[in-house]
Amino acid sequence: MAEDPLPPLREVIAAHDLGAKKAFGQHFLLDLNLTRKIAGLAGDMSGSHAMEVGPGPGGLTRGILALDPRRLTVVEKDERFLGALDDIAKAFPQKMDIVRDDALAVSEADFMDGEDKVILSNLPYNVGTLLLIKWLEAEPIWWRRAVLMFQREVADRVVATVGSKAYGRLAILSQSVCSARLALKIPARAFTPPPKVESAVVVLDPLPREERFDDLEALGIVTASAFGQRRKTLRKSLGQAASKCGMSSDELLERADIDPSARAETISIEGFQKLARIWRDAKA
DSSP states (O other): OOOOOSOOHHHHHHHTTOOOOGGGTOOEEOOHHHHHHHHHTTOOOTTOEEEEEOOTTTHHHHHHHHTOOSEEEEEEOOGGGHHHHHHHHHHSTTTEEEEESOTTTOOGGGTOOSSOEEEEEEOOTTTHHHHHHHHHSOSSOOOSEEEEEEEHHHHHHHHOOTTSTTOSHHHHHHHTTEEEEEEEEEOGGGEESOOSSOEEEEEEEEOOGGGSOSOHHHHHHHHHHHHHTTTSBHHHHTHHHHHTTTOOHHHHHHHTTOOTTOBGGGSOHHHHHHHHHHHHHHHO
16 A cells, blocks of 8 residues: 555645535545545556546545556546645656546546556536446446445435336446446545535446447437336336337337336336337337
């Protein structure tokens, strides 16, 4: 484990006059023992190029660097943190790069190199889901593992199983590309400032290529329609999506061998994948 020569994070925040911005959905983890534990979920990083999004004052950053990855690139939109991040980069020479940009807008291929790449992030609450979808839709999938912290409610939706209250579009899209597990629960008191809700860390590992669903766009359209009116039967909720491919919802469901009176939360991931394939082929 690499030695951390830097001062405590509270001192760093005071020295650089940093504070979390609500508009950016920022909540900071200051316990370096906890951030090392989160970083450890990425597995052996000795040969990895790690990417961290939204490092803020550098709590998770220092946890990652303590585990001695081959390289770390941090992507930070808020320029207030660049001074603190530059101090970290100087303390770990030749280990860390800083990309000052919006993670939703960057092309990771511009700065992520090597065969073994991992993503780690205490995701900003306001863009966490959008970033997850971006990484799921990457073609080809360029990362070996993603260790992502979300609000607990969002984390539950990523790992949810069919029939559960949290099951929906996010679980189906995520688990059509990856295995997903909830690895760690983080209480609100662990953050500065404390959010109103708990957080949780999800670990995502891409499925073998032959097991991944090959059209997340079609799957997204079908699931958005089905779960947009989740209290209604699929006959009613899928009407808009079905019309886009020239079919009625009854026709679409009959081809997929799915009961039109069923509700979306009762249909398996494989069932939605079948619907998406039929929808795509009919629209082509």
